[in-house]
Amino acid sequence: MIFDTDILIWMHRGHPGVAQFVNRVPVEERNLSVVSYLELLYGARHSSDLRAVRTMVADLFAEVVPISESVSGPAVHLVESYVLAHRLDVSDAVIAATALARHETLATANGKHFRFIPGLDLKIFRP
Numbered sequence: 064m065i066f067d068t069d070i071l072i073w074m075h076r077g078h079p080g081v082a083q084f085v086n087r088v089p090v091e092e093r094n095l096s097v098v099s100y101l102e103l104l105y106g107a108r109h110s111s112d113l114r115a116v117r118t119m120v121a122d123l124f125a126e127v128v129p130i131s132e133s134v135s136g137p138a139v140h141l142v143e144s145y146v147l148a149h150r151l152d153v154s155d156a157v158i159a160a161t162a163l164a165r166h167e168t169l170a171t172a173n174g175k176h177f178r179f180i181p182g183l184d185l186k187i188f189r190p
Contacts, residue, residue, distance in 0.1 A: 064092055064093060064094065064167055064168045064169075064170050064186065065094050065096060065128070065158065065161055065162040065167050065168070065169050065170065066085065066094070066124070066157050066169075066170045066172035067099065067158055067167070067169060067170060067172070067173065068098070068099040068101065068103065068154070068158070069096065069103045069171060069172045069173050070084070070085065070170055070171065070172060070188060071095065071099055071103055071119070071120075072103070072106070072115060073172070073188075073190065074116065074119060074123070075103065075119060076082065078190065080161075080188075080190055081188060081190065084170070084188045085170075088162040088170075089189040090123070090124075090125060091125050092125065092129055093123060093124045093125050093127065093141060094124060094125055094126045094127075094165070094167065095120070095124055095126075095127055096101075096127075096128050096130075096134075096157060096158045096161040097127050097128060097130060097159060098130070098142050098154050098157045098158055098161075099166065100116075100120060100127050100156060102154060103116045103120070104116055128161050128165065130157060130161075131164075132158065134160045134161050135157075135160070136154045136160075137160040137163055138153075138156045138157045138159075138160035138165060141159060141160055141180065142156045145180070146177060148179075149166040149179050151176070155176050155177065159177055159180050159183055162183060162184070163180075163183055167184075168185065168186050169183060169184065169185055169186070169188075170185075170186045170187075171185065171187065171188065172187065172188045172189070172190060174187045184190045
């Protein structure tokens with residue numbers, strides 16, 4: 064399962080409901096796109112935030128999935144197809160393409176960002 068950035072932000076902030084949601088998935092099946100990891104690092108305000116993000120990702124997720132050729136091509140296609148009608152942004156396109164390329168479910172609290180993407184299996188977290 065690929066976890067969207069919003070889930071990771073809730074985890075970082077200590078939301079108990081999202082912790083239960085994530086913990087229902089075995090650790091070895093928890094993955095995230097490198098884009099989500101980068102977004103978390105970018106949101107850090109000081110060095111302790113950076114350490115907390117690195118620790119959370121290392122402890123709770125099996126893999127940070129890089130942007131590969133199998134991800135970048137579908138991400139370009141998604142943006143070309145949905146930027147005008149749905150305002151799909153680049154980060155969400157890469158995260159969705161990662162899930163599609165790996166045939167994994169995407170866990171998110173922002174279903175509206177992804178619902179229109181054919182073939183994308185979503186698991187929605189409701190805080």
